[in-house]
Amino acid sequence: MKTLLTGGTVISMDPAVGDLVHGDVLIEDGVIARVAEHVDAPDAEVIDATDRIVMPGFVDNHRHTWQTAFRGVGADWTFPEWALAMHHTLKPHYQPEDVYAGTLLGRLEALHSGVTTMLDWYHVAQGHEHEDAAVAALRDAPGRSIFCLGAGWGTPDPVDADIRRVRSELTGDGLVTMAWGLRGAEDTSMDTLARELKLAAELDLRTSLHIDGGYGTEHPVTALCEHGLLRETTTFVHANGISDEELCMLADAGSSVSISPDVELKMGFGSPMTGRVLAAGLRPTLSIDDVPSVGGDMFSTMRTAFAVQRGLDGGLRCRDLLEFATLDAARSCGLGARTGSITPGKDADLILLRTDDLTVFPVTDPVATIVSAGHPGLVDTVLVAGRVVKRDGVLVGVDVAALRRRLTDSRDRIAAAAGLADAWLPRA
The missing domain is CATH 2.30.40.10 (Urease, subunit C, domain 1)
Structure with a gap:
């Protein structure tokens, strides 16, 4: 054809x-x-x-798509407020069908705005049925997606058997593949991280982890480096609080950094690390993070990152931002040979x-x-x-009206189960 x-x-x-x-x-x-x-x-x-x-197409290498039903409600939240609302108040009431609806509409939204490749950083961590619902939604959306099975914010973390189970369902190099969302050095022991990185290598899984967004401990990258745990297959998300020396450690290891500029500025993480990442010899990548707090498109994400860094030192050019959001992000996902540029082959x-x-x-x-x-x-x-x-x-073959009803019903059911007043919810 x-x-x-x-x-x-x-x-x-x-x-x-x-x-x-x-x-x-x-x-x-x-x-x-x-x-x-x-x-x-x-x-x-x-x-x-x-x-x-x-x-x-754009490449978003870090988005918590299961939260789509609560778009916009956290625009005024700090990070602790977001964690309390999403992970401790709302998440316990998510059923598999809620994960499916949020993930499907969120992935279609990303496609609609030009994101052809997206890493879905999943941390609902409620059970196998929830994981399977997220994977099913990604398969039902016609985009290139990476299901990043992540550690879980006060709920049980993925264990070896669970990682192996999901990996057995996501083999090969089809449109939906798998990664592993690890806990950071602030959240677990070095022995656990070493064991999990060994298993990730065995299963040929790239890894992603959130690190020091302004609320963590000091020198987490140094600790990883001292234990020989830095990998070129790992993407570090946010990293606002780490030192220039630690950024150079990531560069030496060939790791990547994912910057979510809108979330980082609004939630109190600090200024996006774009310029400092470049100065360390790394190529920044860009991601949305979560739509309860910010818009879900890469255009606004690029614009924020560009404006902030230009305001600091005037050092970026427009083409840099396009590279961060296409080829550089594709490479961070291990997909640089398949996508990210208009290259024959x-x-x-x-x-x-x-x-x-x-x-x-x-x-x-x-x-x-x-x-x-x-x-x-x-x-x-x-x-x-x-x-x-x-x-x-117009998205091809998508019943948008039916999806809207499904997601609205999901939002209302979760909010009611969480004991939230109707006035808290945005109304159509």
Whole structure:
């Protein structure tokens, strides 16, 4: 099967391919076959990309998707308030169907806004049925997803048998794969971390962990380094409180750092680490974190990270932000060879952004426009592994009205079970 995207402005994020003011992208069997100013493919399905920017889909490497039903309620919360509300007040009342509804709609929301690859950092930790519901939702959403089975905030942590059980269901390199969300050095012993990292290597699992978001202990990376527990397969989330020396330790180990700028600023973690991460020789990556507190799109996330760092030292360029949110994030997920750039041989995970929308027209500098003025309303078309999952601004084959009702019912049931007054909830 062949698909030809024709006549768009191609922002490839691959220096060897470059950018094209007007270019074509040929896709064969879900894989990018050719990128050029003109591609002759008379037997291909044609998608007219005139007045569109064609770019790699965004990669979000840290989002707690199960919380989608409570979008916006935590916009004023600090981190301790969020932890109390989400993990201690609401989470105990989640049933598997609630996990499924929140994860499915949250993953579709991400696709709708151009996030073709997303790591779902799961920490509901209520039981096997809840885990299976989250995996089922990711499979039912036509995106590239990583189910990151995480440690659980006051509830039982994943044990070896549980990790092995889920891993046995998520083998191969399909659209839904697996990672392991570890507890950090502040939360468990070095012996436990060593054992879990050994098992992760045995099962070929990448790992992710939250580390010192401003509320942890001092020098957690130093402790990991001294025990030989830093890995290039680990992503450290937030890391606002760690020292420049510790960042260099992460760089030496080849680890990655995921920055959630909106959450970090609003919840009191401190300034995002973008500039300091770069200075240490690392490539920052970007993530949403949770939608009860912030918006779920990568456009606003890039804009916050850009504005904060430019205000501090003026050192970033717009293309840096696009790299953080595409190729750099793909590499942090172990998917740099499959996605993150428009490169022949990679899977066709692509988005088409409108340039004729009045909020961005005229688009004189495409990269600057995406970072400074982009928003989900520009996302016209989304392809994952060559499959069109959003066309003409509408998700393909999704009954949005039914999903809305399902998620609203889930929200109301959980809130009632938690003893929360109706006035606490946003009303349609």
